[in-house]
Amino acid sequence: xKRIGVFxxxxxxxxxxxxxxxxxxxxxxxxxxxxxxESYQYLCSEPGQKIILNRIKEHGLKGVVIAxxxxxxxxxxxxxxxxxxxxxxxxxxxxxxxxxxxxxxxxKDSATSKAITSxxxxxxxxxxxxxxDPIQVPVTKKALVIGGGIAGIExxxxxxxxxxxxxxxxxxxTIGGHMAQLSETFPTLDCSQCILTPKMVxxxxxxxxxxxxxxxxxxxEGFIGNFKVTVHKEPDYVKRADCTACGDCAEVCPVxxxxxxxxxxxxxxxxxxxxxxxxxxxYHIDPETCLxxxxxxxxxxxxxxxxxxxDFDQQPEDxxxxxxxxxxxxxxxxxxxxxxxxxxxxxxxxxxxGLQFERILSASGPTExxxxxxxxxTVPKRVVFVQCxxxxxxxxxxxxxxxxxxxxxxxxxLLYKHKVHDGKATVFYMDIRANGKRYEEFVQxxxxxxxxxxxxxxxSKIYQENDHLVVMGADTLSxxxxxxxxxxxxxxxxxxxxxxxxxxxxxxxxxxxENGFLNEAHPKLRPVESLTGGVFIAGAVQAPKDIxxxxxxxxxxxxxxxxxxxxxxxxxxxxxxxxxxxxxSMCGNCVLVCPYGARSLNKEKHIxxxxxxxxxxxxxxxxxxxxxxxxxxxxxxxxxxxxIEVALEIK
Amino acid sequence: MPENTKKELxxxxxxxxxxxxxxxxxxxxxxxxxxxxTAGCPMSENMDIMPNQIxxxxxxxxxxxxxxxxxxxxxxxCLTCTSRCPKGVDLARIMEAVRLLLLRQNVxxxxxxxxxxxxxxxxxxxxxxxxMRKYSP
Numbered sequence: 212x213k214r215i216g217v218f219x220x221x222x223x224x225x226x227x228x229x230x231x232x233x234x235x236x237x238x239x240x241x242x243x244x245x246x247x248x249e250s251y252q253y254l255c256s257e258p259g260q261k262i263i264l265n266r267i268k269e270h271g272l273k274g275v276v277i278a279x280x281x282x283x284x285x286x287x288x289x290x291x292x293x294x295x296x297x298x299x300x301x302x303x304x305x306x307x308x309x310x311x312x313x314x315x316x317x318x319k320d321s322a323t324s325k326a327i328t329s330x331x332x333x334x335x336x337x338x339x340x341x342x343x344d345p346i347q348v349p350v351t352k353k354a355l356v357i358g359g360g361i362a363g364i365e366x367x368x369x370x371x372x373x374x375x376x377x378x379x380x381x382x383x384x385t386i387g388g389h390m391a392q393l394s395e396t397f398p399t400l401d402c403s404q405c406i407l408t409p410k411m412v413x414x415x416x417x418x419x420x421x422x423x424x425x426x427x428x429x430x431x432e433g434f435i436g437n438f439k440v441t442v443h444k445e446p447d448y449v450k451r452a453d454c455t456a457c458g459d460c461a462e463v464c465p466v467x468x469x470x471x472x473x474x475x476x477x478x479x480x481x482x483x484x485x486x487x488x489x490x491x492x493x494y495h496i497d498p499e500t501c502l503x504x505x506x507x508x509x510x511x512x513x514x515x516x517x518x519x520x521x522d523f524d525q526q527p528e529d530x531x532x533x534x535x536x537x538x539x540x541x542x543x544x545x546x547x548x549x550x551x552x553x554x555x556x557x558x559x560x561x562x563x564x565g566l567q568f569e570r571i572l573s574a575s576g577p578t579e580x581x582x583x584x585x586x587x588x589t590v591p592k593r594v595v596f597v598q599c600x601x602x603x604x605x606x607x608x609x610x611x612x613x614x615x616x617x618x619x620x621x622x623x624x625l626l627y628k629h630k631v632h633d634g635k636a637t638v639f640y641m642d643i644r645a646n647g648k649r650y651e652e653f654v655q656x657x658x659x660x661x662x663x664x665x666x667x668x669x670x671s672k673i674y675q676e677n678d679h680l681v682v683m684g685a686d687t688l689s690x691x692x693x694x695x696x697x698x699x700x701x702x703x704x705x706x707x708x709x710x711x712x713x714x715x716x717x718x719x720x721x722x723x724x725e726n727g728f729l730n731e732a733h734p735k736l737r738p739v740e741s742l743t744g745g746v747f748i749a750g751a752v753q754a755p756k757d758i759x760x761x762x763x764x765x766x767x768x769x770x771x772x773x774x775x776x777x778x779x780x781x782x783x784x785x786x787x788x789x790x791x792x793x794x795x796s797m798c799g800n801c802v803l804v805c806p807y808g809a810r811s812l813n814k815e816k817h818i819x820x821x822x823x824x825x826x827x828x829x830x831x832x833x834x835x836x837x838x839x840x841x842x843x844x845x846x847x848x849x850x851x852x853x854x855i856e857v858a859l860e861i862k
Numbered sequence: 863m864p865e866n867t868k869k870e871l872x873x874x875x876x877x878x879x880x881x882x883x884x885x886x887x888x889x890x891x892x893x894x895x896x897x898x899x900t901a902g903c904p905m906s907e908n909m910d911i912m913p914n915q916i917x918x919x920x921x922x923x924x925x926x927x928x929x930x931x932x933x934x935x936x937x938x939x940c941l942t943c944t945s946r947c948p949k950g951v952d953l954a955r956i957m958e959a960v961r962l963l964l965l966r967q968n969v970x971x972x973x974x975x976x977x978x979x980x981x982x983x984x985x986x987x988x989x990x991x992x993x994m995r996k997y998s999p
Contacts, residue, residue, distance in 0.1 A: 553902075553946055599896075603894075603896075603948060604948035604949075605948065605949065605950070606947060606948050606949060606950035607948065608948075641894075641896050667897070668896065668897030668898070668900065668901055669896040669897055669898035669901060669948070670898070670901055671898050671899075671900075671901030671902025671903075671942070671946055672901070672902055672946075683901050683902055684897075684901045685897035685898070685900040685901035685912065685914070686897070687895060687896075687897040687900065687912075687914055687915075690911060690912050690915055691912070692900050692901060692903065692906040692907075692912060693901075
């Protein structure tokens with residue numbers, strides 16, 4: 212019989228506080244097949260790992276059970292450790308007695324007996340384990356970055372500069388994302404365009420970067436190191452090489468629609484460039500609003516274009532690319548102010564959101580940087596800023612804090628005061644969360660030197676009265692209800708994941724939380740990885756965050772990609788599902804249930820073939836197989852039965 | 863408001879929140895003091911402390927302090943606070959629970975005989991019935 216060692220971790224008091232670890236170890240000292248059992252405070256620590264290595268040598272162990280936290284936490288830690296002394300890592304198994312026992316059981320006796328059962332099951336499983344070798348997978352050293360905001364730009368540049376090819380895919384006509392819309396950035400007040408535009412140009416010109424705008428990822432096949440991605444590119448209807456962005460076309464275009472880049476505060480034509488700093492710097496036609504694409508009713512732009520750059524015959528393309536790693540950086544949108552009943556459902560023209568105010572403040576915006584309110588174009592002398600709109604409201608909207616609103620509201624109020632010296636700025640806030648470098652100082656400066664009135668309370672209602680708005684709020688610090696007349700109200704709306712994030716998450720098989728933000732692999736230790744191998748995340752698609760944090764995360768994601776590209780091969784878990792040809796009846800059930808396309812029927816050879824690289828070890832085929840021909844390595848039907856029997860004490 | 867509000871209560875301080883929870887189903891600790899209830903309260907002009915402060919006094923166990931103010935008796939149960947509370951606290955129910963807790967001490971905060979005769983004749987009957995239900999045991 213295999214010589215097995217059982218190691219019970221205290222995990223400080225996480226396990227030992229609820230489970231009698233010494234009693235558990237004692238139990239296994241006389242368990243059939245177990246030749247050594249002991250408990251230790253922190254097995255994952257350096258001395259803890261040494262104990263395991265020493266015992267393997269001393270007792271000639273052929274199998275090791277670590278009873279500790281979840282295998283997602285430390286299975287790889289311990290497997291890497293034992294591998295150092297030539298011990299086959301697949302002869303080491305984890306019994307999860309923390310998440311599944313100590314954390315969820317109050318009574319010490321039941322926790323202890325449950326821990327014994329759990330470990331017994333793993334010991335029985337381990338008895339059937341074979342020594343396995345990891346599967347070698349080649350790496351395609353090219354990366355796909357989805358989303359061309361500051362996160363995507365930074366990640367793409369980092370990877371490209373390290374010498375690898377990057378495909379940067381952006382759904383809009385220009386890269387730059389929301390950062391390109393901002394006026395000035397906190398806490399230093401540098402002009403957003405000035406710091407971003409050079410990066411936009413740099414990434415687009417970099418020889419290692421291939422940029423696809425007006426494009427979406429529509430299909431992803433394959434696996435870590437070897438993805439096959441389909442990018443759907445909508446046509447510009449303008450020949451890129453010929454367009455000089457002179458704008459003659461837009462002048463004659465008869466169609467006017469609200470400009471997305473200017474947050475509907477200005478009109479654009481059906482042939483347009485989102486902003487003068489757009490990259491690529493070309494005009495393109497919006498086929499939804501253009502009169503001329505189909506059927507041909509209008510040809511004005513083509514007539515006006517001296518360089519004959521307009522091409523109505525361009526067709527959408529599907530481009531197939533092969534990459535080894537994917538960085539998702541699809542960013543955020545603002546929560547819709549139309550959903551705020553008590554703030555007017557978005558029907559008051561002078562109740563705007565934070566991004567609209569950014570456009571008003573921006574020198575390249577609809578008012579060329581002059582603070583003018585949308586309804587009548589006058590200078591608002593009284594502006595009220597409302598924080599936490601849609602955020603921190605679990606009852607009606609979003610439970611989370613959107614993190615950046617305290618800072619950008621302080622910035623808005625400050626910039627407003629810089630532009631309208633005799634204006635009165637009032638901010639309604641609940642708490643001021645200014646926890647970044649020089650953030651608190653920035654807010655205090657706004658309050659002290661610009662005399663921005665900060666009132667601590669939420670706003671209950673906003674309504675229109677003649678030519679102004681009335682804001683009903685409270686100042687809980689003085690215990691007073693307040694009503695403030697305002698010419699303009701700016702709502703700091705919650706940040707939500709960008710539109711289409713969920714569909715993309717499904718394509719990538721990446722998890723997302725209840726708010727639609729993508730899940731990181733570990734909240735502390737693996738913040739830029741997803742749980743799907745080879746897919747990394749950066750920026751506000753993971754959670755609300757500001758520019759410095761986004762850039763840091765993007766660089767982190769890029770370094771993870773480079774870590775992968777630094778190797779010629781990746782190693783994959785070998786616990787795939789094999790087929791026993793003598794039992795297989797060629798029914799095809801396993802082929803149908805396989806979500807990864809890893810199995811196929813070979814009728815000539817009369818066998819089911821398994822692509823070991825595609826198999827993700829989910830076990831769906833093994834469960835569906837009626838004859839028992841499909842058996843997962845180290846989790847065979849016999850092993851599962853043994854585990855059940857020992858749990859039910861019938862063995 | 864009624865003078866006898868200041869009468870000593872027959873309830874142990876540590877039981878007050880339990881009783882309020884039993885009556886209203888509401889946990890005052892859910893409130894994070896944003897003040898939105900106060901901001902929208904149509905009766906706040908006449909209240910001597912604000913609705914969010916009532917919850918605050920309950921949170922810090924200052925029930926006696928709460929009784930010094932007219933706020934709970936002025937609450938009109940219009941539910942504006944309840945419908946807008948970001949934490950889903952039913953403030954109107956809490957106000958009602960505090961009133962009930964006091965009325966169950968068998969003290970009347972309004973006697974029909976205290977209402978001047980001429981007012982009694984002019985008041986709509988629903989208002990009288992409503993007032994008696996709200997202010998007397």
